[in-house]
Each structure stands twice: as C-alpha cells, then as structure tokens.
Amino acid sequence: MPLPTPALDDRTFQDIVDEAKRLIPQYCPEWTNHNVSDPGVALIELFAWMSEMVLYRVNQVPERLYVHFLNMVGIQPFPPAVARTDLTFWLSAVLESEVVVPANTEVMTTVGASAQSEAVVFSTLDDLVIGPPTLEAAMTTTQAGTHAVDVWDDLRFDPQGARCFASTELTPGDSFCLGFRQSLAGMVLQLSIEAQAEGIGVDPTRPPLVWEVWNGEGWIPAGVHSDSTGGLNRAGDIVLLIPVEHSPVAVGNQSAYWLRARLLAPAEGQPSYKASPRVRSIEVAALGGTVRAEHAVRLHGETLGRSDGSPGQSFAVSRFPVLPRRDGEEVRVVEGDQVTTWREVEDFSGSSETDRTYVWDSGTGVVHFGPRVRYPDGSIRQHGAIPRDGARIEVSGYRHGGGRRGNVGARTLTLLRTTVPFVNGVINLAPARGGVDAESVAEAKVRGPLTLRTGQRAVTAGDYERLTLESSIEVARARCQPAGRGNGAVKLLVVPHVRGDVAGHRIDDYAISNDLLTTISTELDEHRVVGTAVEVGTPYYQGVSVVALVHSSPGRPPGLVRQRATDALNRYINPLVGGPDGIGWPFDGDLNVAVITQLLEAVEGIERVEEALLYEYDLRTARRLGSAKDVIRLDRQSLFLSAVHQVVVR
Template identity: 50%
Template structure:
C-alpha cells in the first residue's frame, strides 16, 4: 500500500486551460480565435502542462515539510494546554504554627498514576482569631458586638433590623487574611430565627476582595442557616483584603441576609448567637496539570549556528521567570533569553527559541542574504560549552480533565497535612494541535496579517490566542463608537449530554489571554469587548416508536445522544463544527434527525421547551420553534425520550 499523498491543489491540466480561456475576454477582448490551432492557445496549453507538473511535485511535499514551510511564515503548531483545578489540603489537626505548602507541590491520582498536578502558588495555612464583630443594617450603620460574643451569658442578634430586612449582616473581623483557607465556624445559638425554612435559608457568606464582596463556597452547614448549634465549613476565595468597617481595619467575613426568592420563606425574627469560634482545617490553592523537571543537561555545543537540542520530556509548558537556558563556558554560566524568533537578534544577543510541541530549543542561525552577505542572528555557544535547562515544566493535554475527588496522593509528604483532594473537576486541558489542524489554520493566519480589521480577522485571531478557544464570533457594532464584541466558546472534552453552563464559563486566565492578544492587534481607536455568548437552554420531549426487535433502552440512548450532539455548541449542526450562532431551531429539523437514528421507526410527537439551565426546569409551554439572538447558542437541558 502506498503512503497517503497530500492534496494541496486538486487542479488538473484541463482545469488550468479552461480557467485561462475564461480570462481572455476580460484581459484581451481583441483575441477572438480560441481554437486549438491558435498559437496563443498552444502557449496556454504549454503553460498549463508545466503548471500541472509543479502542482504534482507540490503534492508530494510531506506533512513535516509543510509544517516547516508554515514555520517560516510564522505559523507553528499550538502546544498542549494544561488543565487547572483548585487543590484542597486538609490538616491532620489545627496547629499553632503556620503550615506552608510550597509552590510546585505535586499531587497525583491514587496508585501513583501518570497524571500529575502541581500547585501554582505557595499556600500558607494559619489559624485565624476573631478580633472584631459587628452587626450592620446598612453600609454605614455598624454596631460593635464583640463583647457580647465573648461573654457566655450574653447573646448577639445577627440581623438587627426591626423587622428583619434584606441587607442586614453579621460581620466577623480577623487578624489575618483567610484567602484560600478552609474555615470552620463553630456556632452556638440561643434562639432560632422564626419563619425560615432551614433547608432554604436566604443568606450568603462573603469576604471583602478589595473591590467588592465575594461569595465563599459553603461545603458543610449543620446549623440549618444559624437556626441551631453546629458548624459552617467554607472555602474562602483568593483575594481576601482588609477593610475599614466601624472604625476597625480587619479582614472581614460576613453573613448577609438576601432578598427571598418566590416561594422562599424568610426570617420574621433574627437568630441569636451565644458563642462562635473559628479554625482553619486546611487550604485551597490553584494547581495545573504539570510536573517540574530539574537540572536537565541537553548536551554540548559543536560551535555551529542553528543548533537544536531535544528535551527529554514534551510537550513543554510556557516558561516562567526562572525557567531559562544556561550555557556554561569554562565554568562560567551564561543565561540565554527566550525570544519568539531571531528576526531582531544580533550576533552578540544570547537568545534561544523554544519549540514547545516538539520539546526542543534552537540557537540562532546564520542567514545568507541576496546581496551575498551572511548575518548571524543570535549568539552561538562556543565549542564544548555545556547546555542545560535547570528547570522547566512538562504536561498538559486533555488527559488532565479529570473528575472531582481524583487527585488524592501527595508525591512528597508535608508535615501536618493529612490528605489532599480536588473538590471540583479539572478543566481547560487541550491536546497539542495536529498537523491537519495547522494546515487549516495556517492559510487563514496569512490572510489576517496579524491585524484585526474585519470581523473574520477578529474571529481568526481569537482562535489563535489560545488552544483553549474552540469557537469565536465577532458581533459588528451598531455604530463606530461602540466596541467590537467578541464571543468566545472554550473547549471541552465532556460528553455533549453532560455539558453544563459552567463548562463554557471563561476562566480569568483565558479571558486575559484573549483580551491581550486582540488588544495588541486591533486598529488604533477601536475598542474590544470579550465575553462568553448567551446560552439558550432547550429541552426536547419526543415520543417515538422503535423498529420491531430493537431494544427500547438502546434506542432511547441513541436518540438522546443524537439530540445533544446536534445542538452542541462544540460539535453540533449539520457540519459537526458547532451549532451556528443565531440560527433558530425548528421541531421539523429534529424530527428528520431522529428518524435517521438506527432503530427508530417513526416519530409520533415532538415538542420543544425553553429550559432554565441554572434551576434545571422547563419554562413556559411547548413550542414548535425556538429563536436565537445573533450572539446566542443552544445548550441542551434535560430531554425526555419515550419509546414504544
């Protein structure tokens, strides 16, 4: 069997001849004789034959050289992107001295698996002390209740308005920030709040971030919303900052009464507390799918330009500040700075280029110019110099998108740390770009010229900003003064039936990456706004009959999967590249789709419902079609498939 041949240009001899003849009337209208005996037509056929030979040779170019040609034009494959997830470290017992989890601490799946995550920042776990307590009825009216809280025979009314009103708060001040901490408040109550449902309490726990109040993640509450003695355990988000409240500058944590939702009972009288203590049970810090390689010797220089050294591990993740190439010459280390290319590098510039996908580094080449001169771009390590990479990180890929509670094994024991886990799934991991994907992206990149002018330019540059971007849509502003609105759909490797609204939320890292990439390439005076699209929830109810002898359960699974895949923002639509922005959905389209599913005999009835993706319930009456705004996409909720 012969090797597959790329088909870069499928035009043949006759195609080229016909194309040239079609251009004759517009270019040389006086030329009217197009017969094969005409000398001009003979020249056309000659050049067509020569062009066909060039196309044939071009189609023999292997994928490796095709990618090399794209590299010369500044287009290189995207490296793998690492998944990220918060890791929670639990203490064996509260300790008086702080417990430090250093950056780079590695955690893996149980059993010593190959999926390794490492912490991005240093985590410091220390025990907090309640040094302030205030009740508030507005943003300016505060009452100091710390003495009553410390005195066992006294009580503190949490929400002090008469009657209790939304916005009332009970504020606790701490001497140290609680950012990233797992805090447990042990609460003793004197009186319950009257009128509230303990399972649906309209309260929220918040901390001050420096700009606004951030909600904490409550993972355990045995108090029934401050209605009985118990404990409230929460994960405090990053960025806990001090704030001046009631004349006291402390790190504040507050419980605030919310406006009750429809059908939700609220307090008619406030709960009262007799005592409250706080301890830190652990801490949470961001981690990414990566592991650190230390002290790798890449080899010795032979003194020639354009040397390339391969790393032991690949792909290589983007370098941090201390991750630099070191060349040792006669015992003296020299640091080489990473650059995107050698275009602006001189002969004395110690520069190096990383190929993240291939896992290699390259030193500057010597380039011969048309006038006969040769210029060295970037310094060349002298003969015998040792090339080392003291530290770098490797990892990334879709394999890092693991479920919650999977990362449970510390690779190195840490004093006072009992266990570790990820309370949430890891997301954001993307495999390295394939050659076929580069072939598609490369020509589009050349058309944009790395400048965002037209809507298609904005969309293509957004796709190039990060491998975590799956789709992009540019909404043209109504007036020249309005900002250009770019909608970003992130990647996800989850089953279309399991996709949720949170899977398409833009992480702060991805938002910043796209925004900076577009800001550097926009035209002068234009404004760019980056956000996620609006996702319209849809639920499909279908009643059908299965082919005789087919399993009803199997047919139901196939139909449910087909609907979810067809409406998916990532792989939906007729071309399997994602449901188009702003395209309406009609019941007749889904009926045609379902009737093609193996095992389906006939569709008896199909109805569409709008769906509340947050509350998980259908809205309104059934409809025959659902319309979409130009910047919206569908996201499937709970479908109901009845098979007879």
C-alpha cells in the same frame, strides 16, 4: 479560490497495466496469452499495484513542501493547553503556627488497574501559607448596606449574644459580617459557634443563607463544606472553603478582611427565619487551605549535550511538550567553572552575533541557537551568539504536561507525591478544566493561510475572531459583534473547549476562566486599532428541552431507542458539536419542530415520530419556561444548549 494542487504523476493502476500490455508485442512477441488468468499478466498487475503505491507517495511531496513552507514563515502548531484546578490541603490538627505548602508540590491521581493507565500529576502554582486566623470585628448591615451596627462587644461580653440580622422584618440582603486581621484567601476556615435557637422556622438542612467574601470588586460566595449549627441556630461548627481571592474593604467605617452571612429570599417551599438568630461566641481556626494547581510535572536540571561551535545548533530535552517558562527555568552554558545564563527569545530576527539568545520550542522541547544567514548582497550575518566548542548546554529546570488528559474529575487528585509536614490529605473538590491537546498538523495547515493573508492586525470582525482563536488553544469558537454603543466598540463572544460526553455538559462548563480571559484580552489589546474598545464575554446560553413521543421498530428495546434518541438530541443542540454541520450550533440559527422530527426519524430503531414539542429551559433554576413552541428563536448573542429531554417510546 485556492490554486489546485498538481499531481506529479497522475497515472492510475489501470493506466500502468494497459501501458505494460501495449509493450508486450515490442519486447516479447511470443507472449500471446494476455488473459487475467495468465501468470505474466498477474505479475504485471502486481508491478502496477506497487508502482501505484510509489506514485501515491510521490504525489505527497507537495504536501510535505507545504508544511516546510509553513515552518519557514513561522506557522507552528499550538502547544497543548494546561488543565487547572484548585487543590485543598487538610491539616492533621488545628495549629497555632503557620504551615507552608511550598509551590510545585505535586499531587496525583491513583494509578488505574490497567498497565496503560498512568497517574496524572498536578503541581501547585504558589506557596500556600496556612496560618491561624484572627477575628477582630463583627457588624450587622441592612439590605442597602447604608446602615451598619457594631456588635463586636455584644458578641464578646453580652450573655444574650449578638443579633445576626439587624432588621426587625428580616429583609433579604441583611448580613452578619465578621472582620479578620489577615486575608483568608484559600483557607479552610472553621467557625465554632455558641448559639441559641431563636431563629426558629428555618429548615436546618438548608437555611436561606449564603456566606460571602469581598474579592476587591464584589462579594463572591464561599463554599460551605459542613454546617452543624442548623443555620446559626445551635452550637456547632461551620467549615467554609474561602475562595482564593480575598481583599480588605470598609464596613461601617472599619477596614478589615470581611466574611459575611447574607440572608436570602427563600426559594419556593423553603421556610425562612421568623426571628433573627443570636450568636453568643465564635472561635475561628484554620483546618487547611486551597491553592491553584496545574497539570504539570516539575523536572529539575538536565544536561542537553555539548556544543560543537557551529551555528544553528539544536538540543532536545528528554520530556515534551514543555510548558511556558517561569522565572528560574532557563538555558545555561557551562565552560569550565564559568556558568552563563542565556535569554529566551521568540525568534532571532533581533539578535546580533553577541546576543546570548536561544529559541525554545514548547511543542517539541527543542532548544535552538542562532543561525548564520547569507544576505543578497553577499554578506553573512550571525543572528545570536554561538556557544563555544566543547561548552556544556544545560537547562536549570522545566515543566512538562498539558493536554486533555489533565481534565480529571472532582475528588480524583488525592495522593501527595511527597510528604508535607502537618498535612494529612489533599483533594480537588471541583474537576480540572482547560486541558486541550496540541494543534494537529492538519489544523495548522488550515490556520496558516488565514494568518498570512490578514497578518496580525485586527480591523475586520474576521480579524478579531481569528486572533481570538489563535490566542489560546482553549478557545473553540469566537464571534465578533458590535457592542451596540455606536462608538466603534466590538464584543467578542467566546465558547471555550469543553471535553467529555456532551450529555454531561452544563452551563458552568462554558464559563471563561480568569486565565483564559486575561490571555484573550492581552492578545487583542496588542493588535486592535487604537481607539477601539473590546469586550470579551460569553454568549447567552438558551436552554432547550425536547419532549417527544416516538414509536420504535418491532423487536427494538425501548430503553436503547430512548437512549439513542436522547444522545442525538444532546449532540444536535450543542454549542460545540451541534447544528446541521456538526461544528457547533450557528449564531442566529433558530430551532423548529420539523428539524427535531427529522433528526429523531433518522435515529436507528425509531419507526415514526408521533409528536415533538420544544420548551425554553432556564438552565440556572432547572425548570421549563412557558408553554410548548413550534419555533424557538435566537438573538445575535445567544446559542442553544441541551437541557433535560424527555423521549417516550411506544
């Protein structure tokens, strides 16, 4: 157990009042009325109240020293995490030459009506090159992918056009593949199709098709923005949003950047093709492009001040927190006409007096230069060079941003801060995710002792969980389990932070982004024991649907009672804020009807619960599974997540 924190002065208000009254006979014997109504006693109590406030502040000194100690050993709060999303730029017209949207192009939300509502700004991470695509091949493949038929000549020269699916039986998995000369990564692609209505029987508003591209590891879906062809059945345009990953692959012994339309097994009530559609011609054009962006504002060169030649100097930038530096974002020292670029390090432990190094605190934006340290043998050593007296300290540029404020909704980033030639619009078709506020001092105080106690090794399950939590502020929970192969491998189940009302949480919100997965894997790889394989993944989220019949108290609006009951269920059955302790549903924690009944009975406005039923729920197909249960059990790699609850109020 931790050592108890001593109070420097444990006297209370009443102790001070009693002590002052005991001194009255000694210093003022003529004062004999000690009742609370006496003006002198009122002054004593006022003095005691003021003294108690001073003692309270005095007793905070150990806490202040504790924080200073954490600073000394290098335990600092995590800076905020940055929200990211994909921005789609739309061209003003179909062009025959390349259009470049440069990196760091800034896009923002509209400014709200209130004065406190500031626009949220996102910056693109890379150059977006939108060039005219070149179609150079066409194939049809069967379900197994072992048989490919070249239909390129049929598509160009045959008046009847090319069959989209080679199998006579139209087996799900058959594909119509289009090969391109260059990568379509991130492109908004328009396919202008001439077709005849031979693929009859299909519902033109929802054909059993999915468009996919190869990303180097597998086929991933491309978004369909619009389709006026009725599923390749008539002349029209298909506008596709190609993912930001697109790699070449060989189809039928021909290597190209392939885009394919794959036939799906029809869902319940969905009609399928009775015959393969035929396409007579296809023209391709680029309507825009998609690029990754992050919640950041690019700030250009800034002068921080002048050096006075002393060790341990520090200078602060005007905006903070500062995002992790990129190439070209650095500190420069200017002496007359001479400009030198210094190197950023994590600390000065490995720096000598000639090393031009500095430490840049991302959370506070403060740039530190090397200190002079006196060692036990009396020697004094300078860690890191000192800018000469009078030298000007500058930063070439940096980016400011981060925090949950950047988790904006879909279709909210619509304003370009600067014009881009031939671009007439921009939008984020998906919400931004990953923004987390900086770690608070209280959270850092809890994490500090754990870090000092176990160091930076990863041996036990607790070590892996702690390092996973420390790898990124985007990680909310981590659970380490054996991978089950009997070879010492471990598996990390990660639950990321999901912001917003828990009623709006969906299973896709709990997916781990590629950036977060890379961050966690890199951190664990540095500290794992040699020979230990580490797998990083997500828990299996078991959907739960509650059906309850409750009776409300007299005079309570049924709609309000129903909403309160549903909110309570959504919060309780949740991976982040659910469970008995409100810190997330526990791993291995089963759910039973008795607990749900107690939860609903505690909701304001509910008089009694007549009946409660539990259903397992498939979060992907959005339907209940099986019959009602009294207990739903979890395995070691699962967590509960609320689905659609139904509360009937009488």
